[in-house]
Amino acid sequence: MDLGLSNATAAVVGGGRGMGLATARCLAEDGARVAIVARSRSDVDRAADELVRRGSPDAIGLVADICDGAQVDRVFAELHERWDGELNVLINAVGPGVVGSFEDLTDDQWRRAFDEGVMGMVRCVRSALPLLRKAAWARIVNFSAHSTQRQSTVLPAYTAAKAALTSISKNLSLLLAKDEILVNVVSPGSIASESLIGWAKSVGVDGEDPYQLMGAITKHFGHPAHLPRAGLPDEIGPVVAFLASRRNSYMTGANVNVDGGSDFT
Template sequence: MKNDLTGKLAIVSGSTAGIGLAIATGLATAGAEVVVNGRTEERVQKAIEIIREAVPTAILSGVASDMSTAEGAARLVAAAPEADILVNSVGAALFKSFEDLTDEDWLFIYQLNVMSGVRLTKHYLPEMVKRGWGRVVFISSESALNPPKEMVDYGMTKAAQLAVSRGVAELAAKSGVTVNSVLPGPTRSEGFGSVLEGIAQQTGQTIEAVEKGFLEQNRPTSLLGRFSTTEEIANMVVYVCSQQASATNGTALRVDGGVVRSIA
């Protein structure tokens, strides 16, 4: 099966590193024109260089904007007013205990992880519906289904994304536009990787040992038994964005390594 997205314009928020960068690279490999987004021009240009090295024929542009604010979202849509594919990938975890989270922390992570996707989807969805084709993907997490005690705020935002995604899919029903969520499990991304590296340095362990310990203590139900790669997450997203996935709509697709113990 070949996922051919030639002629499609894709916007991937938060695509200068980690899962977002892998998704942008995957979409470019499938032939889509890709708009890269990150907080700074330096990071955006670096990401474009990385993607172009992997896909020399890629058609790329970039928009530097802070997606945790309405102004940042407005800057992105002003620079790229239309899209065939929207991947709401931007997100973060604060890695604070529940007791240490301030009101400002809760509001910040909600603005970044949830409202960024709400704002972008609100802008791009109507034109997709008018054209009769489009793909909207929210990058949620298995933490939406298994809220983690060590990241209560993060789990809350990821559950909210599922509600937004399904609700928007209902709004776009029978239009040719699909709206889905993808739920990664523990993934060796830049953000999580830096946390693991910090633990490894503090404890004198290898990264592999820290990952194993995290899975044993926090995700013991993992069937994969290791962290996923960002490319493995991106593979699912590229498929969901393809024509072949036209009947996959309004659903939450787990790429969690079997962490969630459920058959549905």
């Protein structure tokens, strides 16, 4: 399907690996000019090179820590110069890597979860808004998580941050409706990310096998899905790409679950 992204400009924050990179690949294959924003220089350079090969005519990798407002402002100032002040797509795919029970989490861990998982998105949207408003059409897609609907006792800070992100995204969809900027949220379920695969190996499970991975998730976290396997990052990318595209012309303020059916279990 042609998503109408040819020559569109798109920034994928957290696009150096995992679901963010899977999304960036979809945008590139549809001809979008993609900027990858992440903390690792090696990740952004590798991703940008791949996206050029996949069809992105102006792919670029930019290094920034989204917990630092000055670095975020610098990134979008650079994109302003590079793309004549216009941005069609902003995707925020960063997830706070904070795991631990309520009783074990420190104040600093709670602050980090919200700084990475909520304020990082706020900083990026705030800096990108002038570019999004100038574009002929614009979309924002933020990554939440299905744990906001199915709680886990080892993810209270992560889940709270994602719940706040979801709420702010809903508010943004209302605020930006007058500008016809569509704002949506995607909530992935149990996806075979690098961190989840690494966790599976630590408990003696082959995390590369999505069926074994789902078995371990069910045993340790009680988060089964209707489908008997974990999802793959490449199964998230197309959904996000659609929401970020011109093909999506009327969906805004939505929270889209991509979770193998676990929301209905």
